[in-house]
Amino acid sequence: ISKEGSELSVVAQADVWLFLKVSKANRTRTKVTIRLYQQQKLPKRNSQGMEEDTNLKGEKGEILISEKAVDTRKSTWHIFPVSSSVQRLLDQGKNSMDVRIACDQCQETGASLVLLGKRKKKEEDVEGKEKDGSESPGEEEKEQSHRPFLMMLARHSEDRLHRRRRRGLECDGKVNICCKKHFFVSFKDIGWNDWIIAPPGYHANYCEGDCPSHI
Incomplete structure (x- = not known):
């Protein structure tokens, strides 16, 4: 969330947009379920059950924040509401969160979520590995334009408006x-x-x- 967005305190609406790319291969099902999990670092506790120093590395946990059954018959955008999760984020004074996206049935249906552009993937290839040049520049740009994004509508609270x-x-x-x-x-x-x-x-x-x- 940008600095301007994080200064707002009331979330009217927040949605994560994901693009599902479907291949032309044969598919055994027409719907898959996509789930979004927020990853959180759980506080580390001692033997007495008391929280220890937050700088110490604690265990990570996940919370399901949104899920949706989507159609796999065509490539298109899908919207996942996350208003309550973003509201909690702003209430805690934070402006970013780690999200894991899961689609267990995507592989068997020939569908895949566009999470990183092709160009980014190629840059992350291990050194010495021959890079695939089969994708055209136009396809690479299309992949970049289909990366996930968060769309948020927020405003200042009434109390803050009165104080401004x-x-x-x-x-x-x-x-x-x-x-x-x-x-x-x-x-x-x-x-x-x-x-x-x-x-x-x-x-x-x-x-x-x-x-x-x-x-």
């Missing part, structure tokens, strides 16, 4: 265009504190500098 303030360019002596100049009026300084108990004053900020017509 309008931000302007602050005057710091380094800018010449219009900026906000801070100016605090103290009721004590102007002799009004004898009849105004609270607040002690108010911010009478004003604009300073040249303001172009488009600002």
